Amino acid sequence: MMRNQFRALLPILGVIVIIFQLMHIGGDYRGLDSPIWGFLLGFGLIVSPFTALGMLLVYLLMLVFIVGFPVLGAYIGAQIMGKDSIGVWLGLIGGGIIGFKIATGDFFDTLVSPLRKVAEQDDKE
Secondary structure (H helix, E strand, C coil): CHHHHHHHHHHHHHHHHHHHHHHCCCCCCCHHHCCHHHHHHHHHHHHCHHHHHHHHHHHHHHHHHHHHHHHHHHHHHHHHHCCCCHHHHHHHHHHHHHHHHHHCCHHHHHHHHHHHHHHHHHHHC
C-alpha cells in the first residue's frame, strides 16, 4: 500500500527537481556544482524511483559516517582536552578512521540492505 503511494509520489518529485533545476540554471559552475546532477536525480526518480532514491539515501548515509564521525571526534576531543590541544586532531583522525571503517564495512551493507531489496523488487516489476 505505502509502496504504491511512493511509486506515484517519487516521479512527481522527479519532475519538481527537474523544474527547480531549470529555474536555477546559469551561473559559474565548478566540479560537483554542475546542474547535471539535479537533472540525473530528477530523471532517475521518474524512470526508476526506488533505485534513485536508494542511491541518494546511501550516498547521504555514507557522507554522514565519513564526515560526521571526524567532526564528532574532534568535538569530543575539544571537550575533553580543550579546543587548542592535540585532542582535537586525535579525535578528528580517530573519527575519520572509524567513519571510513563503518562506511566500507559489513555493518553498512547490513544497514542499507532493505533499500537494495526494495530497489531490486521495483526493477523486477
